Amino acid sequence: MLPCAASSMQPGGPQVPTGPQIVGMTQQPPGTTLVLQEAVSLTPAPSNLQMARPSKPWRMYGRIVGLVILLFMFETFFFYGWAFAMYGDAASGAISFICAIPWLLWVVGIRKPRAVLLERAVPDTNGTQLHVITTQSGSLQTPMPTRFDRHLIRDDSVLDVPSTIASWVVFTLTIVISIGLWAAIIVGSEIAMMLAFFALIPVIVVGFSIPVMAWWSHSTNRIGLPTRRRDAETWLMAGIFSTIPALFINSIFFPEIVLLFAPDISAEQMENLGAVISAPVGEEICKGLAILYFASKIKSPKHGFQIGFTVGLGFAILENLMYVLGTAGSPMTIFIRGIGSIPGHAVWTGLTGGAIGWTMMNKRANDLHIAARAGIQIKPPESEPVQWKLVDNKTGALIETAGQEMQSGVAVTPSGIEIWKPTESIIQKDPVLKIPLPKNIFFALILAMVGHASWNGTFTVFAIYAENTGMALMVEVILSIFIMAAMVLGVLVIGSGLLHSVRSAPDGSQVDDYQSELASITAGNQS
Structure with a gap:
């Protein structure tokens, strides 16, 4: 790549050797005029184009943590704005709403869609050897004639989060550090207590977020669907936003309804009723509505469960921030919520998502059948124009991600050396427990509420x-x-059984094949 501009001769000037050349400003021949070549126009990317991005999972983790904290601040001000307004304090409500706006704008700025400008030289006997590169403000000279293409591609890189093992290692270290810091607070000197309190800040940040990454990575690998980062991030944020109506239900609407029938109820009794009734019913409905927002894009029960599981993780990560922050990074809170509450939220919501997936897949197949019988021309299923992959920063080898198979056992290092890595066949044993996904949305939602209520109710009843x-x-x-160990084990067993069932559930490809078949049959029909 050269920093100078591509040039050509004006008509009427002295004759110089033909063909593209790099001409520096100080080497310009007398009587010639330097003319900048125009960049080629943008064209659609070819359907077989593959893009690769260096794997940086911890950057994705930091991005998610930042978004969650920003949304937590927004939701806090937003909730209190409505609460103040509902109870007659309009001035405080207005101030809270104003304070909420910057946090939301910050989130919107971070979430702004990104595009990638791809400039590539393709061997072509009718091409040239010199091309303008707009991204580098320079030129590219190739040793052979090439055609220069420019494509503007949406950044649809695949989900890249820390591995399950790495996340659990960090989770374990966080709990150990939290125990040590709390020991210093309890038995240490005043200076040690102050230092420990400051050290608890990163413990809180990591403690509320890293278990979500562990379960996210685990579910993505087990479900086996290729997942785009922006889609997964959107599902997670939908779960976070679903906490807003849930807060109103749990904190305002449900208590007001209870007070209408039992005005003398104590605060403790109200809290117990909220944990057993309001939280399971209200939260699962809110998360279910968040999944319905993506209903038109859900292709299968496997896809629906994946979206539901991620929405549940989004709800759990914000709720986890509230609990871990409220207990100042208590190791017990981090542990119990990390291995029990977080997967519980995800699994229960995954049930609803799976049922929505069954419904949408059957509806799509039925609509295609009806349209074909009516003589309407069926279009082939849409395909992704660009396939994104991840590459290792150090070796340059492709990283196998969920839903993507390695094309061969050959990896190319940055130095251009090919390394052959034989692939081993994976022998999968029959699962011990396989829980089928419910197909009825209402039944799945009831199951989610019952599961949620069982978790909250067991602890509440025992405490009473x-x-x-x-x-x-x-x-x-x-x-x-x-009891805690039994409940956590129960959630993990149920979740494992569901994931086994999800892995073998339809992924929507059958309907795609059916649509392709109908498209070829109805190709001559008029729409």
Whole structure:
């Protein structure tokens, strides 16, 4: 690549050797005029184009953490703005709304769609050897005639999050550090306490977010669908935004309804009812509505479960921030929510998403059948114009991602050396437990509510029983740990059984094949 501009001779000037050449400003022959070549026009990218991006999973993690914190600030001001307004304090409500706007604008700026300008030289006997490169403000000289193409491509790179193992290692270290810091706070000096409190800030940030990355990575690999980063990020944010109506339901609407029928109810009783009734019903409905927002794009039960699982993770990550922040990075809170509450939210919402996926897939197939019988010309299914891949920063080898198979066992290093890596066949055993996905949306939503209520209700009922019976503190702690372990194990077993079922569920390709077949049959029909 050269920093000078491409040139050509004006008619009537002295004769010089034909063919494109690089002419520096100080080497310009007398009597000639330097003319800049115009850049070639943008053209659509070919259908078989493959793009690669260096894998930077921790950058994606930092981006998600930043978005969650910004949305937390926005939702806090937004919620209190409505709360103040509903209870007659219009001035405070207006101030809260004004304070919420900058945080939302910041999120919009970060989420702004990105495009990639691709400039490439393709061997062509009718081409030239010198081309203008607009991205580098220079020129490209090739040793053979080439055609220069310019494509503006939307950044649809694949989801790239930290691996499951790496995330769990960081999660474990975070808990260990949290235990040490809390020990310093309890038994340390005043200076040690102050230092420990400051050190808890990164513990809180990592503690509320890293388990979500672990479950996100695990589910993406187990489900096996190729996932674009911007899509996955959108699903996650939909789950985060679904916490707004859930906050109103849990904090305002449900308490007001209860007070109409039981005006003398205590705060503790109200909290218990909210945990067992309001949270499961209201939160699952809000998350279900978030999934419905993407209904037109859901192609299959596998795809629907993936969206539902991610929406649940989005809801859980913001809720987790509230709990971990509220307990100042308590190691017990980080642990229990990381291995129990977060996958619980994701699994219950995944049930709803899977049922929506079944419904949308069947509807699509039925609509195609009806349209074909009516004599309407069916169009072939749309395909992605560009396929994105990830490459290792150090070796340059392609990284196999969910839903993408390696084309061969050959990887090319940055130095151009080919390395052969034999691929091993994976032997999959039959799962011990395989829980089928529900196909009815209403039934799936009820199951999600029951599962959510069982988690909250078990702890609530035990706490009430322990208090009413005067249970000894040591016995209560031991039983609490036992119940907690049983509930966490139950969620993990159910989640594993569902993921086994999801992996073998339809992915929508069958309907795509059916649409392609109908397209060829109805090719001569008039729409």
